[in-house]
Amino acid sequence: MSIQTNQTSRRQDWASFIVRAIVLSLFFLIPCQPVKALDERIVFDPYTGLSLGGYDPVAYFVSGAAVPGLADHEETYGDTYWHFATEGNAAAFRAAPAVYIPGFGGYALAAVARGVAQPGNPTLFAINRNRLYLFASEAERQSFLADPDAMIAAAAARWPDVLKLLAY
Structure with missing residues (x-):
């Protein structure tokens, strides 16, 4: 009886090993996709780590204005600091x-x-379809306001190439 139990135990161990090996190998079959961060790069001051020059990103939506944030209300996101x-x-x-x-x-x-x-100026902005966009000049902002979809589409098409230019 003990020989039979030993053989049964070995079969169970072997079956358990096979199941574990199959499950583990399935993880290698899952295609690995790189996680794409939002816009992948965020402009920040290299000395302070501060995004948007310290302006409050929520205030653009709430107040419709570029409102300076306070260090008392600081958050970290995307390896940068944000003031509110x-x-x-x-x-x-x-x-x-x-x-x-x-x-x-x-x-x-x-x-x-x-x-x-080119980093955008946090005081030159527009919100389109609940998305904040920054500009380098008032002329660029006015051009955007005249045809926002065209400029967004052109930027989206060029964004992968721009990312390749960024060193960090």
Whole structure:
């Protein structure tokens, strides 16, 4: 009886090993996809790590204006620091950062559309379809307002090339 039990035990161990090996090998069959971060690069001050020059990203939507944030209401996201005018704005950002981060990482939209990586000016902005975009000049902003879909499409087409230009 003990020989039979030993053989049964060996079969169970072998079957268990086979099942584990199959399950483990399935993990290698799952295609690995790189995780694509929102816009992949965010403009920030290399000395302070501060995004948007310290302006509150939520205030653009709430106040319709570029409002300076305070260091008292600071959050970290995407390896950068974000300042907020109020704790409520900081809480809104914590809950849904993707909503408030500028399109194309805060690079000037018209520049990206031309294939150039130029940081946007946080005081020159527009919101289109619940997305914040920054510009390098008022003329670029006005051009965007005249035909936003065309500039966004051009920037989206050039964005992969612009990302290749960025060193970090």
